[in-house]
Amino acid sequence: MSTIVVPEVAAAPTVERRGRRLPVVPIAIITVFVLAGVLAPFLQLADPLEQSLRARFRPPVWDESGTWAHPLGTDRLGRDMLSRIVWGARVSLAAGVLTVLLATAVGAAVGLVAGYYRGRVDAVLMRATDATLSFPVILLALILAVTVGPSFTNVVIAIAVILWARYARVIRGQVLTLMELDFIAQARIAGAGATRIIVHHLLPNTLNTLVVLLTLQIGYVIIVEASLSFLGAGIPPPTPAWGGMIAEGRDFVTSAWWVSFLPGLSILLVVLAFNLLGDWLRDTLDPKLRQL
Amino acid sequence: MTSVSPTRPVLDVRDLRTYLVTRWGTIRAVDGVSFALNEGETLGLVGESGSGKSMTCLSIVRLVPRPAARILGGQVLLDGDDLLTKTEAEMQAIRGRRVGMILQDPMSSLNPVFSVGMQVREPVASYHGLRGRSLTQRAAALLESVRISSPLERLRAYPHQMSGGMRQRVVGAMAIAAPPRLLIADEPTTSLDLTIQAQYLNLLKDLQRQHRLAMIFVTHNLGIVARMCDRVAVMYAGRIVEMGPLRTIFREPAHPYTRALLASVPRLGTRTEQLTAIEGQPPDLATLSPGCAFAPRCAHATGRCRTEAPPPITLGSGHTARCWLHAES
Numbered sequence: 001m002s003t004i005v006v007p008e009v010a011a012a013p014t015v016e017r018r019g020r021r022l023p024v025v026p027i028a029i030i031t032v033f034v035l036a037g038v039l040a041p042f043l044q045l046a047d048p049l050e051q052s053l054r055a056r057f058r059p060p061v062w063d064e065s066g067t068w069a070h071p072l073g074t075d076r077l078g079r080d081m082l083s084r085i086v087w088g089a090r091v092s093l094a095a096g097v098l099t100v101l102l103a104t105a106v107g108a109a110v111g112l113v114a115g116y117y118r119g120r121v122d123a124v125l126m127r128a129t130d131a132t133l134s135f136p137v138i139l140l141a142l143i144l145a146v147t148v149g150p151s152f153t154n155v156v157i158a159i160a161v162i163l164w165a166r167y168a169r170v171i172r173g174q175v176l177t178l179m180e181l182d183f184i185a186q187a188r189i190a191g192a193g194a195t196r197i198i199v200h201h202l203l204p205n206t207l208n209t210l211v212v213l214l215t216l217q218i219g220y221v222i223i224v225e226a227s228l229s230f231l232g233a234g235i236p237p238p239t240p241a242w243g244g245m246i247a248e249g250r251d252f253v254t255s256a257w258w259v260s261f262l263p264g265l266s267i268l269l270v271v272l273a274f275n276l277l278g279d280w281l282r283d284t285l286d287p288k289l290r291q292l
Numbered sequence: 293m294t295s296v297s298p299t300r301p302v303l304d305v306r307d308l309r310t311y312l313v314t315r316w317g318t319i320r321a322v323d324g325v326s327f328a329l330n331e332g333e334t335l336g337l338v339g340e341s342g343s344g345k346s347m348t349c350l351s352i353v354r355l356v357p358r359p360a361a362r363i364l365g366g367q368v369l370l371d372g373d374d375l376l377t378k379t380e381a382e383m384q385a386i387r388g389r390r391v392g393m394i395l396q397d398p399m400s401s402l403n404p405v406f407s408v409g410m411q412v413r414e415p416v417a418s419y420h421g422l423r424g425r426s427l428t429q430r431a432a433a434l435l436e437s438v439r440i441s442s443p444l445e446r447l448r449a450y451p452h453q454m455s456g457g458m459r460q461r462v463v464g465a466m467a468i469a470a471p472p473r474l475l476i477a478d479e480p481t482t483s484l485d486l487t488i489q490a491q492y493l494n495l496l497k498d499l500q501r502q503h504r505l506a507m508i509f510v511t512h513n514l515g516i517v518a519r520m521c522d523r524v525a526v527m528y529a530g531r532i533v534e535m536g537p538l539r540t541i542f543r544e545p546a547h548p549y550t551r552a553l554l555a556s557v558p559r560l561g562t563r564t565e566q567l568t569a570i571e572g573q574p575p576d577l578a579t580l581s582p583g584c585a586f587a588p589r590c591a592h593a594t595g596r597c598r599t600e601a602p603p604p605i606t607l608g609s610g611h612t613a614r615c616w617l618h619a620e621s
Contacts, residue, residue, distance in 0.1 A: 182401035
């Protein structure tokens with residue numbers, strides 16, 4: 001008698017579920033910084049602007065000579081580092097979010113219009129986009145800082161004026177593909193006009209891309225803002241800004257490392273968290289967007 | 293003019309010309325197309341890819357791809373109104389309300405980010421001014437009329453949750469929401485599988501009868517033409533080379549191209565070693581000779597065919613062919 005050999009059931013192939021698991025760590029980091037920034041006025045922290053020359057360069061609490069009065073130490077003017085980093089989070093995140101929202105609005109509008117109308121409109125808008133993309137952000141911000149004076153608003157404007165072009169590029173490309181799909185033609189056949197098609201059919205279909213880009217760009221903007229503040233063309237002192245704090249501490253790195261290191265670490269954590277979140281969103285919302 | 297019917301035709305297309313201006317030259321995509329269509333009548337528009345079928349339909353609703361394509365001449369009379377003289381705003385009011393259209397690809401003809409309900413309600417709301425419950429009722433009734441079961445639940449579904457056939461029925465429902473006077477169906481069944489095709493064609497036929505729609509049916513499937521159409525127009529290189537009643541076209545095709553087209557259809561029950569193909573390539577529309585566009589592929593071509601384009605020659609009641617072979621008779 002022959003026996004029927006039941007083949008051992010192969011283990012179900014483990015489908016690589018890349019980008020499906022919620023990125024807990026990045027979300028946690030972002031939440032902590034966002035909460036810190038939003039709640040800064042209510043946190044009973046030391047005044048971030050209050051100077052005390054006698055208490056300058058106090059090390060963080062885990063150092064032998066550190067105290068709980070200044071958990072993260074003090075800078076060269078004796079200002080509380082923890083408080084400055086928390087208030088700095090407020091500035092950095094606000095700059096990041098505002099800039100990106102502004103750039104998204106402008107860029108999406110340009111991309112949608114260029115992709116919808118094609119032809120001459122497209123040519124003009126896309127050449128403007130190319131020109132913008134070739135202009136260095138830092139240079140523009142320096143020019144603005146020198147001519148109008150450095151301020152939070154100017155930083156946001158300077159970065160947004162350059163950043164929109166990336167959105168315009170990507171959105172236009174996507175609109176061009178969408179325009180080939182029959183539902184756009186079907187909408188026209190049903191009597192929809194340009195505004196209706198752009199707002200109702202094209203925009204909702206680009207939202208995925210916009211959200212992914214938005215998240216990824218927040219990190220980038222935070223870095224640019226920090227660079228500008230570092231160069232003195234960003235948020236003017238004494239307002240605590242992470243880039244400015246790094247600049248202030250760089251002469252004392254050997255003696256008081258924490259003054260530069262801690263704001264630097266904050267930038268690293270926040271930017272990394274936004275990038276990881278952005279990657280996850282991209283993989284989850286639309287795997288076709290790998291190139292972003 | 294030649295129309296026997298005492299009523300005015302729903303659609304009367306006269307000498308329509310749509311050219312594509314490209315880097316490689318001007319392409320006469322639609323080159324002097326004329327036909328008329330009565331209430332409740334179906335005209336089959338057949339021809340190979342690139343013969344100008346779809347471009348003719350898009351020209352009627354003035355949705356030719358800009359900026360390359362331009363409608364350069366002719367008249368498109370819808371109930372006596374020339375659509376080519378309308379402003380864009382007037383056209384928007386005509387599209388959907390007076391002319392409905394169904395496109396080929398059911399997979400992409402619904403917006404993927406909105407529920408079917410939102411998309412079906414939209415034309416109903418704008419054509420009939422309905423809101424709220426009565427709007428939903430009407431939308432559901434519309435879905436029911438295209439034989440979608442449990443329409444109220446289906447309204448909540450998203451396009452990706454429906455099959456191709458069902459989506460195409462939704463598109464059909466939206467196209468007849470007004471209902472329009474003229475329905476243009478541009479290869480509506482090409483991407484559906486065969487059993488669904490038959491169902492869908494029956495559905496279209498029923499809807500047409502119900503609303504007395506004039507219908508233009510674009511296809512390259514002669515079997516579908518035989519089943520759906522009252523009259524047939526065969527297009528080749530932007531022109532209608534032969535037009536006539538369905539039976540005449542199938543029984544006594546006059547133009548060599550029509551004959552070749554019919555001969556290339558495999559028949560059930562006959563053993564054929566090899567399918568008949570039409571020799572040669574479809575013409576390059578950018579470099580057409582002044583003569584008949586089919587002459588290079590035509591077995592009966594004479595010297596005259598190569599130098600002079602034949603006009604439509606009337607062969608019988610409503611039967612015309614653009615071919616010199618019939619000029620003498």
